[in-house]
Amino acid sequence: MSEKAYSVIDRAIEQKVCIGGGNLAAAEAIAAIGYELEGFYPITPSSDVGEEISARVARGEVDMVFVPATSELAAISICAGGAMAGARVVDATSAQGLLLKMEELPAISGLRIPMVLNLATRTVSAPLNIKNDHSDLMSILGMGWLILLAKSVQEVYDMNIVALKWAEQVQLPCVVAYDGFHTSHGARRFQIFADNRIVRDFIGPKPPRDLYIDFDHPKTFGAYMNDDLINNKYQLHLAMQDAYRLLPVIFQEYAKISGRRYSMVGTVGMEDHPPVAMLILNSAAHASEDAVDRIKASGRSVGLVSMSLLRPFPADELADALSGVRTLMVADRADEYGAYRSYLANEIGALLQARHNPARILNRVYGLGGLNFSFHDAVELYDQALSADQGEAVADFDYYGHWEGDPEQQILTPPKAPAPIVEKTDISLNEKLGARMNVSVMKTIASEMPNRIDKTSACPGCGAFLNLEMVLKGIDGQVALVYNTGCAEITSSGFPFTSFKVPYAHNLFHNGSSTASGIVAYYEWLKKHGRVDRDMTLLVVGGDGSGDIGMDQLIGAAIRNHPFIYLEYDNNIYANTGAQLCYTGFKGMMTATSRVGKAQVGKTFHSKDMVEILRGTHAPYIATVCESHYEDAVMKAREAQETVRNGGFAFLKAFSTCPLNWGTKGEDGPIVARTMVETCMFPLLKIVHGITTLTYNPEALGKKRPVTDMVPLMGVASAHLLKPEYADVVADLQQEVDRRWTRLKAMHESPVL
Amino acid sequence: MKTEEEFDLCYEDELGYCNVKLVALGGDGANTIGKLLFKIAVDKLDLDGAFDAQYGSEKKGTPTDVSIRLCKLGRPVRTSGTLSTPHILAIMREQLIEPMRLNVGLQPKATVIVNTTENPAAIRDRLQLADGKIICLDATRIAAEARSRINIPVFGLLIQVLGFPDQAAREMLSATWPKVSEANLKAYEGITSAQFQDFPYDGKYKHLPYSKPQGGVIGYLTQRPGGVLINALNSSYGKTHGASRTGQMPLFNPDACIHCVKCYYACSDPGSIVFANGKMMGIDYDYCKGCNRCVMVCPDTKNGKALTKVLEADYAEVVLANEAASYKNIRKAS
């Protein structure tokens, strides 16, 4: 070993105590390693990894490119691009985010791009559930990625450092998987290196590989391949074998600098050669260690096997660890539905058979959707294994922790009175009320238009349901709803309760528009065949964030001109996941992923103008609404419904207050909303068959206000802009608002624009 | 700063943990003070343990809890998730006592801190505590008077019960919120008004050991395929939003109302503002979360504003009667 390596060891003792969860540990490792680029898209429970890094970038503590993307697929593709160009890149995600990246995963391994992806494991939809299981992780086993597992917060830090070195040496991408919430969010004491140079020395310089940015020796990446493809894959197979050989070496080197020794397979109590053992992963393995101690104390002998490595599969180490076992409980936190057993059990089964180990395998699927797994549960699983070992009849495969329910009793809690159903709706109410909007009409519809939605658990003062109610007040007849994931969705259908009185569906975060297309297209077909005759107005409700990730699908529906209304409630933020940047936010806005510090002043680019983007679809009806002008909003909702009844697509965008994430008082919402309109940051307009009308022109009324009037109102999102040192950001914002406003005025003046 | 001697925790369970649990509403700041306690334990007292909050998609104003397990450094910390057997329980909203059955799982001789205006004996009966100590504190008032938040006096009591160093707690408060340090310290000191009472085991209430929830009536035999809900059967209608209000609420004075309908379109919880036959009938407090947006838009007439912001405690009977709700039927009938 070289001099330098020894000196590294000497410095190894310099570690400091940190308190936080696995996401912080991952971020600490990312900062220490000195990555050059992170692509990011928020999804619980992994979002903090990006939030922490973006904060440090803004403060100037970390010098790297941080790109908040429009989707997880975009984020990892940004990573792939950066890495092709030569950067050290990192990403983090969970659940649907991983599935959305899926298409890029084999592309990255097939292109032999080394990178690290942190995975805070979470249940995949549906049903939507933000908590932990391994259904995301287990779906990527065959993607050509290395997979390290971390049971604890400390291990998240350590594995992140090991991962990059390993990945670069074998030129493969690596996932570091740790349990969402249990490990990602539970705060623990852990240790980090006091000096980043220790980490950087450990990882070493980038091993040479073919790079895109090399104008002296230009190269082609991503060639199309026929018969040769099999050789690309065989190389990948060989690289996995190399990786398998290399990891123990890296673990050993890491032990020298950190004092923490890892092995591919971890065991507890296996040294006594117990006849009964359990194999279980991550946080549940950690919890099970307490169970082993307790069972031992009661005089019985059991062992525990867990893994730090999932890909390549540590076959030899597992075979060794399990060599004397008679009955093995394999606990899977995901079900490989319809397979002989679940993921882990199948792999272990194949391994034991190959090594002529006759141990009986019991397989339990546990902890789905975040069901907690404590040492009590581990004791129960051991009890089952011990019984089986004693010859009692115990099922080979089963679930653990599910329950039957009571078929005699279907309703969970009977409401105080029967839930009000929607009264027979009058499809010509609007017609009867006449074409003009006034206080009297507003009062009549407040009294007579049915409420299609009951209680929700949105925050006090939230604008989401206010906007929805306002729009629904303009819509008569039969309404059906489709939601994208977001606050409005989460707060209105927590099983087993629903806030809806009308047909409602939630599919995924970003595909409400496509889902609605399927529904309305089929409905039209049924109508054509005379099988239905009732009128239906379908309304899709999506947050502004779902209009980032679902922009393509929304545009597609608009171009197809499918007859439904798309309502975007725009709170300028990803509220549901904790205030990350949304493309709708204004330049300079502070969010959880666009912080303010000496190196960055909030959001670095101007707001996405969804109305102008949709203008290009030539959809028949596009309009903006705001609570400050509710008569206008109700009128536009009526017009949108007319459009739909005439077979066309209508888009409504509503400004929506979010007191929680802006840190404003609930009661201040109406002021914020009005100010957004009067500063022309949220202009009220409609585009009917391409013809633009400003439905409220504050300038013409002498009420146009500077953006500085909005700055003090939007809480932490904008308050920093009051500081004189950010005057240039505000000026830039004003200029852009005015530029867009001037164009709108011109379009308002001229029907041909 | 490290203490010379080992710090002794006042409770210990079979795994060696002293279990502290905080029960609150989202937005009360339970999470923050839980983290501060954990930080003091690790940084100042060289203890170890775990901090876990209950995470869900719940928003502001919905029940939440925070679990802190403390133990001697060296004891491997392998547990995670919400703890169900607290030694020390801090209830930041007394209205959560009954619905959350907070006595279940409490360790024998537990210490329970409650933010309330009631006395320990009354709280004991509400909680059905078998034995232990109850500490009652009007944290809401203390916080309001000090212009601080209710989590700060609760934090103060937790420091006291755990025997954590007072100085470290003060420093932590000042370092965490330098701008409101004075207000917070005032609230922190407000705990001198707390009432303590010990309740030896007298058989009045039983210890209710924690048992794993057995699952509800909707299980795999009864859940509809795909988790589909029948709107009329599974309606959120039966719920009430009362617990989401944090002290203040709108009050309706029909005499000042000009039925301008502004409140209706400013309301963030549709259903709260009841219009029937074109007239404002009042507020349905089962729906209202007390954001007071309606008060903000309600015009000032010659009789004043029809909607004003009041303290809920002063109008408990108005909330109880919840008269406006009945007008919804008028609408239906007409």
Ligand SMILES: Cc1ncc(C[n+]2csc(CCOP(=O)(O)OP(=O)(O)O)c2C)c(N)n1
């Ligand atoms: C593919 C995918 N990526 C990320 C998420 C996580 N996610 C759920 S809601 C949300 C933000 C929603 O923001 P927005 O649409 O603006 O609605 P809001 O919460 O603000 O109401 C995110 C990022 C997801 N569910 N699926």
Ligand code: SF4
């Ligand atoms: S976080 Fe914001 S958008 Fe979400 S429910 Fe609360 S106020 Fe509404």
Ligand SMILES: [Mg+2]
């Ligand atoms: Mg949003």
